[in-house]
Amino acid sequence: MTTLYSYPPLVPGVLIRRYKRFFADVELADGSLVTTHCPNTGPMTGISTPGSTVWLSQSSDPRRKLAYTWELIEVEGTCVGVNTGLPNRIVARGLTEHAFAALEPYTTVQPEVRYGAENSRIDFLLGAPDRPSLYLEVKNTTWTAGAGNDRLALFPDCVTTRGQKHLRELTRIVELGGRAAILFFINRTDCLRFSPGDAADPTYGRLLREAVAAGVLVLPYRFAVTPTAVRLLGLVPLEFF
Numbered sequence: 001m002t003t004l005y006s007y008p009p010l011v012p013g014v015l016i017r018r019y020k021r022f023f024a025d026v027e028l029a030d031g032s033l034v035t036t037h038c039p040n041t042g043p044m045t046g047i048s049t050p051g052s053t054v055w056l057s058q059s060s061d062p063r064r065k066l067a068y069t070w071e072l073i074e075v076e077g078t079c080v081g082v083n084t085g086l087p088n089r090i091v092a093r094g095l096t097e098h099a100f101a102a103l104e105p106y107t108t109v110q111p112e113v114r115y116g117a118e119n120s121r122i123d124f125l126l127g128a129p130d131r132p133s134l135y136l137e138v139k140n141t142t143w144t145a146g147a148g149n150d151r152l153a154l155f156p157d158c159v160t161t162r163g164q165k166h167l168r169e170l171t172r173i174v175e176l177g178g179r180a181a182i183l184f185f186i187n188r189t190d191c192l193r194f195s196p197g198d199a200a201d202p203t204y205g206r207l208l209r210e211a212v213a214a215g216v217l218v219l220p221y222r223f224a225v226t227p228t229a230v231r232l233l234g235l236v237p238l239e240f241f
Helices: 086-096 161-175 202-214
Strands: 002-006 011-019 023-028 033-037 053-058 068-075 078-081 108-115 120-128 131-141 143-145 151-155 179-186 191-196 217-225 229-235
Touching: 002 086, 023 053, 023 068, 078 217, 086 108, 086 120, 086 131, 086 179, 086 229, 120 161, 131 151, 131 161, 151 179, 161 179, 161 202, 179 191, 191 202, 191 217, 202 217
Parallel strands: 033 068, 131 179, 151 191, 179 217
Antiparallel strands: 002 229, 011 023, 011 053, 023 033, 053 068, 068 078, 108 120, 120 131, 143 151, 217 229
16 A cells, blocks of 8 residues: 555544534544534535544644644544545645556646636646646545445535536547546545446436546546545446446
């Protein structure tokens, strides 16, 4: 396993409730109740159950209104990453260290590059001197189906018009002779397969199938998440039903 991110010392607690998208109340070990920043604006399907063990990072910046940030939650014995700001940072480091064999070869990495017919911004543009640039989109993935250690990772967990737009853009890139890929960042250890979340967004599922047929590279990478670090485990199979 390749370690791509190390957490600062995290504070454990118990989730009381998540509300207004950006806030969560957490009870700490000493019984005190703190309001934390929730860095995940999505529905967090299956990963925001009250009573669950959570881990928080703590900021010493006196200018912050909320000193704590919600980083992880334990779901049936498995830690799941909550902070949606981390996957792109982790992938950026992985690209710098050439940790993703499926994307090789490349020599340059440019983040947040504008492109496409729909005024989009790609997460990473990978360049190499002897081939077209590769457009890489990253999607944080935490929704699952099934149980135990053979869960099916699913994306998205709600309708995502932005995600649909990205798939159209990537498909258009390869249809014009370019290279494009989408990396699904499976932010938990217990998923050994990946599928589109058709039940949540059937349009996204259709567009993903069309993207694959056109030649877009789909890379579901699984990560081991613990209260100390995030480690790259490798690719899992893409399955369409």
